[in-house]
Amino acid sequence: MISELVVFEPKLAHIVLSPLIGSILAFLIGKKFKAMAGWIASAAALIAFAITVGLFQKLSHGSIFEYKLFQWMSVGDFAVDFTFRFDALTAVMCLVITGVGSLIHLYSISYMSEDESKHRFFSYLNLFLFSMLLLVLGGNLLILFIGWEGVGLCSYLLIGFWFKNLSYAAAGKKAFVVNRIGDAGFLLAIFLISQYFGTIDFIALETKIQGFTDPTLIVPILTTIAFCLFIGATGKSAQIPLFVWLPDAMAGPTPVSALIHAATMVTAGVYMMARCSFIFDLAPYAMSVVVIIAALTAFVAGTIAIAQNDIKKVLAYSTVSQLGFMFLAAGSGAYWVAIFHVITHAFFKACLFLGAGSVIHGCHHEQDMRHMGGLAKKMPITFLTYLVSTLAIAGVAPLSGYWSKHAILAALEQNPNPYLASMLNIIVIMASITAVITAFYMTRSVAMTFLGEYKGHAHPHESPLLMTLPLVVLAGLASVAGYYGGDLAHFLESVLPVNGAHFHLEDIKSALLHSWPAFLGMGVALIVYTQLKELPNKIFNMFRPIGKLLQNKYYLDEIYGFVIVRPLEGMANLLWTKVDQSVVDGAVNGTAAIVDMSGEAVRSFQTGQVRTYMVFMFVGMVVIFGLYLAL
Amino acid sequence: MPLSNYILLSAVMFSIGAVGVMLRRNTIVVFMCIEIMLNAVNLSFVTFSKLHNDISGQVGVFFVMVVAAAEAAVGLAIMISVFRSILSVETTDSSELKL
Numbered sequence: 001m002i003s004e005l006v007v008f009e010p011k012l013a014h015i016v017l018s019p020l021i022g023s024i025l026a027f028l029i030g031k032k033f034k035a036m037a038g039w040i041a042s043a044a045a046l047i048a049f050a051i052t053v054g055l056f057q058k059l060s061h062g063s064i065f066e067y068k069l070f071q072w073m074s075v076g077d078f079a080v081d082f083t084f085r086f087d088a089l090t091a092v093m094c095l096v097i098t099g100v101g102s103l104i105h106l107y108s109i110s111y112m113s114e115d116e117s118k119h120r121f122f123s124y125l126n127l128f129l130f131s132m133l134l135l136v137l138g139g140n141l142l143i144l145f146i147g148w149e150g151v152g153l154c155s156y157l158l159i160g161f162w163f164k165n166l167s168y169a170a171a172g173k174k175a176f177v178v179n180r181i182g183d184a185g186f187l188l189a190i191f192l193i194s195q196y197f198g199t200i201d202f203i204a205l206e207t208k209i210q211g212f213t214d215p216t217l218i219v220p221i222l223t224t225i226a227f228c229l230f231i232g233a234t235g236k237s238a239q240i241p242l243f244v245w246l247p248d249a250m251a252g253p254t255p256v257s258a259l260i261h262a263a264t265m266v267t268a269g270v271y272m273m274a275r276c277s278f279i280f281d282l283a284p285y286a287m288s289v290v291v292i293i294a295a296l297t298a299f300v301a302g303t304i305a306i307a308q309n310d311i312k313k314v315l316a317y318s319t320v321s322q323l324g325f326m327f328l329a330a331g332s333g334a335y336w337v338a339i340f341h342v343i344t345h346a347f348f349k350a351c352l353f354l355g356a357g358s359v360i361h362g363c364h365h366e367q368d369m370r371h372m373g374g375l376a377k378k379m380p381i382t383f384l385t386y387l388v389s390t391l392a393i394a395g396v397a398p399l400s401g402y403w404s405k406h407a408i409l410a411a412l413e414q415n416p417n418p419y420l421a422s423m424l425n426i427i428v429i430m431a432s433i434t435a436v437i438t439a440f441y442m443t444r445s446v447a448m449t450f451l452g453e454y455k456g457h458a459h460p461h462e463s464p465l466l467m468t469l470p471l472v473v474l475a476g477l478a479s480v481a482g483y484y485g486g487d488l489a490h491f492l493e494s495v496l497p498v499n500g501a502h503f504h505l506e507d508i509k510s511a512l513l514h515s516w517p518a519f520l521g522m523g524v525a526l527i528v529y530t531q532l533k534e535l536p537n538k539i540f541n542m543f544r545p546i547g548k549l550l551q552n553k554y555y556l557d558e559i560y561g562f563v564i565v566r567p568l569e570g571m572a573n574l575l576w577t578k579v580d581q582s583v584v585d586g587a588v589n590g591t592a593a594i595v596d597m598s599g600e601a602v603r604s605f606q607t608g609q610v611r612t613y614m615v616f617m618f619v620g621m622v623v624i625f626g627l628y629l630a631l
Numbered sequence: 632m633p634l635s636n637y638i639l640l641s642a643v644m645f646s647i648g649a650v651g652v653m654l655r656r657n658t659i660v661v662f663m664c665i666e667i668m669l670n671a672v673n674l675s676f677v678t679f680s681k682l683h684n685d686i687s688g689q690v691g692v693f694f695v696m697v698v699a700a701a702e703a704a705v706g707l708a709i710m711i712s713v714f715r716s717i718l719s720v721e722t723t724d725s726s727e728l729k730l
Contacts, residue, residue: 608726610661614653 009065011051012084015094016133018048023126030119038109041122045105045129049098056091062494063087066139077198083139085202089495092339092488093136093271096346100263101129103470107354108255110466111361121161121253128154132264136271141190141200144272148186148236151265152179158260159252168251178245182235186272189228196221206278215282222279226286229276230293237269239327240297243320244556250312254357257312262319262353263346270326270342274335277496281333288419290331291412295427295434298324300554302437306444307550310367311356314445318393319349321434325408328431334411336492340503341408343488344400344481348389351474355386358467359449364458369445374454378461381468383450385475390446392478394439394518397511403482405435406514407503432517439521447529637678644671658710658720662703669699 022044030037055065065086072080086094105125112118131154135147152175160172194200196218197208212218233239238246249261260266273280273290280287301320308314322345329338360367362379376383392399395406412428420427454460462468485503506514528535540547549555605616644667651664673692680688714720 606728608728610722610725611653611656618649618653 005060005063006066007063008067009055009086010067011055012065012067012086012137013069015048015051015055015098016084016130016137018051019044019126019129019133022047023123023130026126027119027123030122034118037119037122038105038112041126042102042105042109044126045098045102048129048133049095049102052091052094052098055086056095059086059088059091061491068139072142078194080140080142080200082143083201084137084143085139086137087495088492089271089274089339090136092343092492094133096343097129097132097136097264100346100350100474101132101259103473104255104259104263104350104354107258107357107467107470108253110464111255111357112253115253121158124154124157124161125256125259128158128260128265132268135268139201139203141193141202144275145186145190148232148268148272149183151260151268152176152183152236155179155249155260155265158256159249161252161256165251171245171248171251175245175249178242179235182232182242185228185231185235187232189225189232192221192225192228196225202275209278209282219282223283223286226276226280226283227289229272229279230286230290233269233273233327234293235269236272237266237323237327238297238320239269239323240293240300243297243301244553244560246320247313247316247553250310250316254312254353254360257316258350258353258357261316262349266319266323267326267342267346270323270330270338273327273330274339274496277333277335280330281497284417285419287331287333288417290327291415291417291420291427292423294324294327294331295430296324297321298328298434299430299437302434302441303550304553305441306437307547309369311359311369311372311445311449312353312367314369314441315349315352315356318352318438318442319345321438322349322393324434325405325431328427329408329411332411332415332417333497334407335496336489337404337407337411337503339492339496340485340488341404344392344404344478347474347481348392348399348401348478351385351389351471351478352393354467354471354474355382355389358382358463358471359386359460361463361467362460363456366456366458369448371456372449372454373452373456374450375460376450378454379450379463381462382471385468385471386450387446388475389478390442391518394442394522395435395515396439396518396522397506397515398482398508399479400482401478402511402515402518403485403503403505407485409435436517436521439518440525443522443525444529447526451530452533634678634682637674641671641675641678644668644674656721656723658713658722661722662706662710666699666703669695 022041026037026041026044029040059065067084069082069084072082074080105122108122108125112121115121128151131147131150133147135144135151138144138147156172156176158172159175160169163169163172190200193205197205199205199208209215209218209222235242246261246266250257252261280290298321301317301324305314305317305321308317322341326338326341326345329335329341358379359372359375359382362375362382363372366372388399392401395402397403409428409431412431413424415424483505486505489503552558605612648664648666648668648671651667652661655661655664673695676688676692676695680686710720713725717724719725
C-alpha cells in the first residue's frame, strides 16, 4: 500500500548523524580519556533513541517522513537521491536498533571497563549504529546497500576486535568473506531492478510494479530478483547455506554478539525482505524456496545447539534457528509477523547474550558451560533475567516469544503458496519440532549454567549495576512485548500487506495450554540435566555417530573446506606458483635479463678511446654511403 | 685541367685527414687532420660550384670556414683545460668515460 502523506522532516538526518559524530568523538576523545569513550558513545545512542521516539510519536497512521539530503547521481533517466524515509516499518526498526543499542552501550561501559582500546570498541559500536540506521532509513536500495555493507564492515571489525588472537581475526575474516558472497547476490538484484524498472527508489518501484496491467508478464524477472535478494539475506541473516559465519562470530566481545549478531544486524535480511515485499509477493516460487530454506535452517541450527558446550555457541545457533523462524513468517507473506519476531527476539536474545556476558564476566572469562553450574545463588539477577528470557524464547505464555512464535506457526499453516502445497505439512511439523528443541537446549543451558553445583575454579560474583540494569530492562520488555502484537499489526498496516495470520490475544488459560511444546522441551531438559546427569553421556555414547555429527555441526565447516575452500586455495596456489611466479614473473625477469645481456654485449664497444669511436663513425659512414650508392 | 683532378685531390686530402684522425694519438694532430678534412670538403664544394655554375656551393664554403674557426677556438680551449688536469694531450690518456 502506498501512503499519500509525505512530510518533510530534516530530523531524520539527525538520527543518522548522532551516532556518526559519536563514533568520531568517542575515538578522538576516548583515545586520551579512556573512561569517556563509553559515555560519549552511549550519549550518542541515547540521543538517536530520543529523536526516534519523538518522530515515532508524531507519525500518524499512514504518513511518511521524508528528507532528501541531495541528489546523488543522475544518468539519463536514472537518478538516485540520497533520501531518508521514515514510515511505520522503519520506525519500528529504528526504535529497536536505538533502544536495544543504547542499553547495550550502557552495558558495554562496564563490560569493557578493563579493556585497553575501549575507544576503538565504542567507536566501532557507534559506527555500527550509524550504518544500521542508514540501512533502515534509506529511501532506496542503494542507500540500504551502503548501510548493508557498513554493518558488515563493523561486524568484521568487532568480531576481530581482539585481533591479537589469530583465530578471532580469522573468524572476522570468515564473516566478511561469507557475507560478501551474499552481497554479490544483493548487488545483482539491484542491477536487475535498475535495468528492468529504471528506478531503485522503494516507492517509485512499488508504483511501477503495481502499475503493470498484466503482472504475470513480469513474474519471471521478479522471481529472479527475489532469488538474488534472498541470497543477500542468507548471507547477512545467516541462513543455509551461508550461516557458518555466525557461530564463529562469537569471537567478538559479548555485547557485540548481543547487538550485532542477535538483535539488529542479522535481522537486516528480514527487514530487507519486508521492505521489498511488493517484489516477493509476486514471486511465489522464490517464496516457497525461502520457506524451505528457513525451515531447514531453523531445524539444523536447533539440533546443533543441543550438542554445544560453549554458552555463546548455544545462543549463536539459537539465533540462526530463530532467524529461520523469521524467514518462515516472511516467506509465508506474513511480513509483520516476521518483524514482530524480530522485535521480541531482539529483546530476549539480547538479554540472553548480555546474561551470558555477565556470566562470563563473573566467571573470569570462562565460556564452557561444563565448568559452570550453581550460579543461580551467586548471580541472582543474571539468573532471573536469563530465566525469563529463556521462558520467552522457549515460547511459554504469556511471555513475548510465545505470541510471536505462535503467530509464525499460524501464518505458516495458512500459507497459500501453491508451490508448497505438498510439503506444507512436513514444514509445519519441522517448525513445531524445532520449537520443542528450542525449549530443550535453552533449558539445558540454564541447567548447566545456573543449577546444580559450581564446577569451575573461579569465584563467581554478581555483575555491577550498570550491567544488570540493561538485563532487567530487556527481560521486562521480553516478557510484555507480546501483548503489543495486535498494535504492531495495526501500525504496520500502512506499509506491509496484512495477509497471513491475524493476531488475536488468547486468554491466559488457552495460551498456557498452547505452550505445551515449550513445557515438553523444558521438562525433558530439566529432568535430564538436573536429575539424570549420566543420561546425556549414555545417550551420546549410544548414538555416537549422531552425537558426533551434531557436536561437529554436521561437519559443515569441513565440507565447505573440502568442497570450496581447499579447491580455491589449490587454484590460488597453482595460479601463484605456476602462473604468477613462472609466467608473469618470468616475463618481467626475462625482459630485465635481455636488457642486461644486451647491455653486457654492447658495453665492450665503449672503450673510452676517442680513436675507436672515430673508427666506428667512419665505418658506419662508409657502410651508409655504400648502401646509398648500391641501392 | 679537368675538374676530376680537383675531386681526386679532395678525396686524397679527405682520406689523409680521416686516417690521421683514426690513427694519431696527439690531440693537436687529430685536430689538424680534422682541418684537412674540412678543407678537402671545401675544395669539393668549390669544384662542384664551378661545375654546376652555382654560387651556393661557394657560400657553403664560408659557412664551413666559420664553423672551422669556431671549432678551433673551442677545441683549443678544451685541450688546454684537459692538459691542465691530466698534463697530457694524448687521446689515450683521457678515457674517463669508460665504464
